[in-house]
Amino acid sequence: MDSRPRQPEAPAEIAWGPRALGRAIERARAGDEMAFRALYRDTHPRVLRYLQAIVGADAEDVASETWLQVARDLPGFSGDSDGFRGWVATIARHRAADHLRRARRRPQPATVSAADVETRAAADDTAGQALELMATDAAIRLISQLPTDQAEAVLLRVVMGLDAVTAGRVLGKRPGAVRTASYRGLRRLSAWLEQPTANNTDGGVIRVRDAALKRAR
Amino acid sequence: MKIRRSQRIRRGTAEQLLHGCPVPVPDPLARLLASAAAPPQPGELAREDTAVAAFHAARLRPIAASRREQMVTPPLARLLTTKIAALVLVLCTTGGIALAATMTGGSPNRPGSASGPARAGEGASAPTTSGSLPAPRGAGHLSGVGARGAVSARPGAARPPAVPVTRLCLALAGDVHAILNAPPATGARRPAGAKRGRANAAQRGGPQSLDARERAQALASPALPRVLTHPAFTGLAPVAGGAAGVPDLCALALGLTAPPAPQRLNSLPVAGLAAVPVAALARQPRWVLARLRAAALARLPVPVLVTLPRPVLAGLPAPALARLPLPLLVRLPAAALGRLPGSMLAKLPAPALRRLPATALARLPAPVLATLPTATLARLPGSALARLPVPVLRRLPVPALTRLPVHVLAKLPLATLRRLPPWVLAKLPPSVLARLPASSLARLPAATLARLPGSALARLPATALRRLPASVLAGLPAPVRARLPAAIRARLAATELTRVPAPALAKLPVSLLAQLPVPVLARLPQAVLSLLPSTVLATLPNGL
Numbered sequence: 003m004d005s006r007p008r009q010p011e012a013p014a015e016i017a018w019g020p021r022a023l024g025r026a027i028e029r030a031r032a033g034d035e036m037a038f039r040a041l042y043r044d045t046h047p048r049v050l051r052y053l054q055a056i057v058g059a060d061a062e063d064v065a066s067e068t069w070l071q072v073a074r075d076l077p078g079f080s081g082d083s084d085g086f087r088g089w090v091a092t093i094a095r096h097r098a099a100d101h102l103r104r105a106r107r108r109p110q111p112a113t114v115s116a117a118d119v120e121t122r123a124a125a126d127d128t129a130g131q132a133l134e135l136m137a138t139d140a141a142i143r144l145i146s147q148l149p150t151d152q153a154e155a156v157l158l159r160v161v162m163g164l165d166a167v168t169a170g171r172v173l174g175k176r177p178g179a180v181r182t183a184s185y186r187g188l189r190r191l192s193a194w195l196e197q198p199t200a201n202n203t204d205g206g207v208i209r210v211r212d213a214a215l216k217r218a219r
Numbered sequence: 220m221k222i223r224r225s226q227r228i229r230r231g232t233a234e235q236l237l238h239g240c241p242v243p244v245p246d247p248l249a250r251l252l253a254s255a256a257a258p259p260q261p262g263e264l265a266r267e268d269t270a271v272a273a274f275h276a277a278r279l280r281p282i283a284a285s286r287r288e289q290m291v292t293p294p295l296a297r298l299l300t301t302k303i304a305a306l307v308l309v310l311c312t313t314g315g316i317a318l319a320a321t322m323t324g325g326s327p328n329r330p331g332s333a334s335g336p337a338r339a340g341e342g343a344s345a346p347t348t349s350g351s352l353p354a355p356r357g358a359g360h361l362s363g364v365g366a367r368g369a370v371s372a373r374p375g376a377a378r379p380p381a382v383p384v385t386r387l388c389l390a391l392a393g394d395v396h397a398i399l400n401a402p403p404a405t406g407a408r409r410p411a412g413a414k415r416g417r418a419n420a421a422q423r424g425g426p427q428s429l430d431a432r433e434r435a436q437a438l439a440s441p442a443l444p445r446v447l448t449h450p451a452f453t454g455l456a457p458v459a460g461g462a463a464g465v466p467d468l469c470a471l472a473l474g475l476t477a478p479p480a481p482q483r484l485n486s487l488p489v490a491g492l493a494a495v496p497v498a499a500l501a502r503q504p505r506w507v508l509a510r511l512r513a514a515a516l517a518r519l520p521v522p523v524l525v526t527l528p529r530p531v532l533a534g535l536p537a538p539a540l541a542r543l544p545l546p547l548l549v550r551l552p553a554a555a556l557g558r559l560p561g562s563m564l565a566k567l568p569a570p571a572l573r574r575l576p577a578t579a580l581a582r583l584p585a586p587v588l589a590t591l592p593t594a595t596l597a598r599l600p601g602s603a604l605a606r607l608p609v610p611v612l613r614r615l616p617v618p619a620l621t622r623l624p625v626h627v628l629a630k631l632p633l634a635t636l637r638r639l640p641p642w643v644l645a646k647l648p649p650s651v652l653a654r655l656p657a658s659s660l661a662r663l664p665a666a667t668l669a670r671l672p673g674s675a676l677a678r679l680p681a682t683a684l685r686r687l688p689a690s691v692l693a694g695l696p697a698p699v700r701a702r703l704p705a706a707i708r709a710r711l712a713a714t715e716l717t718r719v720p721a722p723a724l725a726k727l728p729v730s731l732l733a734q735l736p737v738p739v740l741a742r743l744p745q746a747v748l749s750l751l752p753s754t755v756l757a758t759l760p761n762g763l
Contacts (some may be wrong), residue, residue, distance in 0.1 A: 033278055042270050047263040069266075069269075070277075073274040073276075074273075074277040137257065138255060138257045140254070141251045141252070145251075156237070160239070160255055161255055163256075185230055188248065
């Protein structure tokens, strides 16, 4: 019945700037599929990377649950592009918390390893895209090694692109606490990156850091 | 060492770094953060279609359902997002959106739900309970339509009840529009007031207040099949040739000039199109009408019909064709003209008539037929030719004449009859045949000649006479028999002799007896035969 193409191109007028995203939000609320796709393409990768730090390999599933709720509640959302990303991040965080509660009743997933990164890199079709993707993946994995509050603060601000106030709403903290956590996270990352022998007691961090550095080059 | 280096990043620098600004920090950290915030990769958007399917499915969900009802349990949600949502996408693209919506918990007939999409629209806006149809009702317009549908569907009725297509389509568009523009579910933030006010305008004024664009939008919406499953609309799908035809049928009934699925227009049943008001149909553009079944266009006024392409006009039923102006009619294919009534055919000019098939020509009145050229008449069946006057028939070629019934042939002049082949003449009564010249009679079969009176036979040449059976020849007058060849006359004589009793024959002299044919001799008594010469006896079968 429906001749709608399976994957239409996002409209050209929707760029990734805040104003264009704001227009996309309005149109998606009115049921415009193209606008929804534009929002998805802008926000989903950010959410996915953020969730990787919280739920690891299950990030895709939790992100899907997140978009299920976003799609359902979008007509009731009002706000700009920053507000939208914060809203999506809040939903993602709640869904991740649900996921972790369920995960306590089953065996923990395997921890991240450099070998895992190499294996996944070899499985991708397009070498260039794979390298880029894996560089991002490795960076996210290294950030995920931070204490949870620091990792979330850094990812919400760097990846989700939120300011301290919006990130604070997502995390249920004051903006100052978010700033402090993110600064500490950056310092720790910098220390890991600059000190090859740092944190020798944590072999996992070293492996992930090496993978991140390798890919980032 | 570690502490000293990491403390190089001050708060201000860190804030700039978090914003993605270029700052004087150790390169690896800047590169790490840049990698973390890299542009989206195609692999990260692999589930985009699944999310879009959820987006569409969510818009089909009854708004009136409680938030608790909409919240699926986490395991179910996960299952939905990873497995079933993919199915939702497939269903959305193959017309199964109603099923998809049902799977996601939005069945309009679900016990305990707010009775489907109409109630969903009501739940979205408090003042919508005034109803959408002109007749005041306490309940929503959808339930009102259902009640009317129930009245019209009388059990045991001999004929299927007439479906109020226009009214149902009006209600359908109204309900779909209400869903599309419904405010969000409970618990979500409210949209801007202006937006909400515009969205609910249609609900306040009922479906008749929708403008054409809103109706078209509603009919093209993927939410329509879902709303169509409501019992109030059960009458629509059958008259539209299936649920897939409903958007187009409704577009026609509501006078919308852009059907949502034009490729399906030609599958709309004539019975359903008959329920579309003529005025609405007449407003359709030419290309839409051209795709409809021609039989459904018969109701259109002539000024609209004349704008249709010739292939469409050619498919019109005969009564509609008969209403077309003559200059247009003559340009139609002969097969179409052939369906016109005889009175209408009679008005066609000769060039058009010449193109008509013989079956159509046969319906023309005789005076019109008589004006047609001989070559055209020659194609007519015998029954049509029989209505022609004799002067016209005389002009017909022999093949056409042979199709004439006997009683018409009998009226033809001798000059015409003479052109007929013997097998046709053989069908004529002897009285007619008797008028034929001897040359014509001579060509007749012997069986036919045998039926002729003696006077006619007397005119036959000897060659024809000799084909006659002996019984006929025996009845010929003596002067006629005298013209027969000797052998024929001998045969005749022998035949006559067989009728003479044997005792009478026995009185003949031996010289005459010896000339009798063998079959006659065989009947003679033995004593008489013994008197015959031995050469004659040797010819007898038993060798007497």
